[in-house]
Amino acid sequence: MAITDGIVLKVINVLVFAFNLGSNVYSFTGTYGKETYLTPASYAFYVWSLIHLLLLGFVVYQFTETGKTLIIDKIEWRFALLGLLTTIYTWLGVRQYHILAFVASILVSAAVTAIYIQVKRNHRGGNLADELFVHLPFSLYHAWALVLVVLSGFEAFGREAHHHAGIGTKVFVFLALLFLETTAVGYAFQSNEGDIGGSAVITWTLWAIFEHQRSNAFIHWSALGFAILSSFFLLKALVLTWKSGKSGLHALHDEERAPLIPGSS
Structure with missing residues (x-):
C-alpha cells in the first residue's frame, strides 16, 4: 500500500488532531466555566490528556496498511467532523456561552457515537494496535462526551454552587x-x-x-x-x-x- 493512499484525509486528520489538541491544552483546565453542584474536581479533565495521547497513535497508525483500512476506509471524514465540533464546543465553553456550549456538546456526543459504532462494527480481535489506537481512544471519548453533555447541561440550566x-x-x-x-x-x-x-x-x-x-x-x-x-x-x-x-x-x-x-x- 502506498503511503499516499487517502493522503488528503490523512493530512486533514493530522491537522485536526494538532489543532484540537492545542485548543484543549489552552482551555480545558477544569477551572473555567460556571461552578455548579455537579462540577467535578479539575483532575477529572485529565481524561482529555489520555484521549489525546492515544489519538496521537491514531493519526500515526492511519499511515499503516491495517490502520488505513479502518481509519480512512471505515471512519472516513467522521474524525475531522468530531474535531471541528469539539473545537467549537471548546470555544463556546471558554467564552461561557453555556446554552450554546450545551448544544455543541450534544453534537460532539453524536459525532463520536457515529465513530464508536463504526469501530465496534468493524472490530478485529487480536490486533493490539486497533485496540490501543482506535478502540480505546473512542471508548474513552464516547463516555467523556456523555459526561460533558451532563456537565454542560448543568452549566446551562443549573443553579450556581454559591447559591x-x-x-x-x-x-x-x-x-x-x-x-x-x-x-x-x-x-x-x-x-x-x-x-x-x-x-x-x-x-x-x-x-x-x-x-x-x-x-x-x-x-x-x-x-x-x-x-x-x-x-x-x-x-x-x-x-x-x-x-x-x-x-x-x-x-x-x-x-x-x-x-x-x-x-x-
Whole structure:
C-alpha cells in the first residue's frame, strides 16, 4: 500500500488532531466555566490528556496498511467532523456561552457515537494496535462526551454552587449522578462485550464530583455512594474479563457478565 493512499484525509486528520489538541491544552483546565453542584474536581479533565495521547497513535497508525483500512476506509471524514465540533464546543465553553456550549456538546456526543459504532462494527480481535489506537481512544471519548453533555447541561440550566441548593437542585443532581452510575455499569456489561474504558471514565468523574462537592452534604455523600457502586461494577467486569482468559475487550457469556442491578446492562 502506498503511503499516499487517502493522503488528503490523512493530512486533514493530522491537522485536526494538532489543532484540537492545542485548543484543549489552552482551555480545558477544569477551572473555567460556571461552578455548579455537579462540577467535578479539575483532575477529572485529565481524561482529555489520555484521549489525546492515544489519538496521537491514531493519526500515526492511519499511515499503516491495517490502520488505513479502518481509519480512512471505515471512519472516513467522521474524525475531522468530531474535531471541528469539539473545537467549537471548546470555544463556546471558554467564552461561557453555556446554552450554546450545551448544544455543541450534544453534537460532539453524536459525532463520536457515529465513530464508536463504526469501530465496534468493524472490530478485529487480536490486533493490539486497533485496540490501543482506535478502540480505546473512542471508548474513552464516547463516555467523556456523555459526561460533558451532563456537565454542560448543568452549566446551562443549573443553579450556581454559591447559591443555596434547594430540593429541586438536589433531586436533579441525584438523578444526574444516578444516570452516570448506571451508564458506567452499562458500559462495563454492554451485550457480550464490556467497555472497560468507557466505564472507567465515568467512574473517575463520579469520584471527582465527590471530591469537589463539599459544600452540600447530600450531594457530597450521594456522589460517594454512586462512585463506590460504579467502582464495584467496574472491578467486577475487570475480574470477569481476567477470568475469561481473554484480552480485556472480549466478553464472557451474558449470564456471567450480568450486573447485579436489574436493567442496567
